[in-house]
Amino acid sequence: MTIKEVSRIKALYFDRFGGPEVLQYGILADPKLHDNEVLVKMTYIGLNFADIYRRKGTYHIEKRSPYIDGYEGLGMIIAVGKNVTKHRLGEKVFFVDVPFANAELVAVPEDHAITVPNDLDDKIIACVGLQGLTADFLAHDLGKNRPNxxxxIHGISGGVGQILSQILTADGVNVYGVTSTKAKQKVALQQGAKEVFLRNEPWLQNWLEHFDTVYDGxxxxxxxxxxxxxxxxxxxxxxMAGGNPPRVDLVTLLSQSKSILTGDLWDYLTDYWERIxxxxRLFKYLLNGSIQISEPTVFPLKDGVLAHKLLESGNNVGKILLKP
Structure with missing residues (x-):
């Protein structure tokens, strides 16, 4: 396929903020390819809570008329800008921070495209892209936990929580967590957690001042x-997946020598070589079998309304993917 063969693309879009019902599926103009970009024919598109917030109008979204949501996905390069040197036609890549991803074709800055190893399954990479890089940064840049x-982990069965739990377990760390259902509890235990509590059952009092590190998203x-x-x-x-945090008494923290560390992935994922x-490092965990991914729920891109409803319901265990 060449750029000339595709002048119109199918996309999931909206022209006003609101619930899932504002999403529409139809034909739009194809993206314009700049000199330092590659054109990616999408295989899978990741759906994240940030996409929900963008659709509602409570989170930054790139200006466009109509709006196209989505920042994460995987596909094949079908065209390259004249100044591109790091990628080539036919290469499989994924990205985690490029707007307008809910479409058949996405123009991706070459420094944001990450080459995918041939021996890793497309669906697996699509499931671990953003959440995997987030979990890696939490474990290795902030937590820096030692073996034993x-x-x-709060939300241990969520997208980041599942991968974070397995990275820490592979690094020799003892992992505990809390989740909302017995099905999610079972998944977390199968992925190596020592013990997983149910949120609606009494457990807190037995574990006060027990942990070296707590991960809270x-x-x-x-x-x-x-x-x-x-x-x-x-x-x-x-x-803040569950809402804004309460105010913290810093004097109490001081008296107990407890520290709060925060970070934003985008302050660490700053250039092409950081991404690589x-x-x-994340791929190594996948290749040696340390990270097992729950089977994702895949919706056709045209069924984006149903995908958004499922994510908002909290009933999904694995990643939700959209497929053009």
Missing amino acids: QTVF VGITLEQSIELLKHRGDLIFYG ARSR
Whole structure:
């Protein structure tokens, strides 16, 4: 396929903010390829909570009329700009921070495209892209846990939580966590966690000041996370999937020598070579079998409304992918 053969593309889009019902599927103009970009024919597109927030109008979204959501996906390069030197036609790549991904074709800056090893399955890479790089950065840049330390993960069965748990387990760390259902509890235990609690059951009082590190991407659980930490422990705060965190009493933290560490992946994923180094480290866990991925739920791109509804329901265990 060449650029000339594709003048119109099918995409999932919306022209006003709101619920899943604002999403439409139809034909739009193809993306314009700049000199430093590659044109990627999409195989899988990752759906993330950030896409929900963008659709609602509560999170930054690139200006466009109509709006096209999505920032993550995997596919094959079918055209290259004249200044591109790092990639070639026919190469399989994925990306985690390129707008307008909910479409058949996406124009990707060459420095944002990450080459995929031939011996890794497309669906696996599509499942671990953004969440995998996030988990890698949390474990190796913020947590820096040593073998035999004991850690706790809120939302251990979520997209980041599953991969983070397995990375830490592979690194010799003892992993505990909490989740919402018995099905999700079973998955987390199968992936190597020592013990996984159900959120609606009493468990907290038995584990106060027990953990070296607590990973919290939920937000509203921040006070609970502090209670779970040992003195001199570290709380890794990386998101607000459950709502805004409460105010923290820094004097109490000081008296117990507890620390809160925060970070944004985009302050670490700063250039092409950072993307390559970090993705290769993540790929090693996949290639040696340390990370097992729950089977994703795949929706045709035209059924984006159903995909958004499922993600918002919280009933999915694995990644949700869209397929053009």
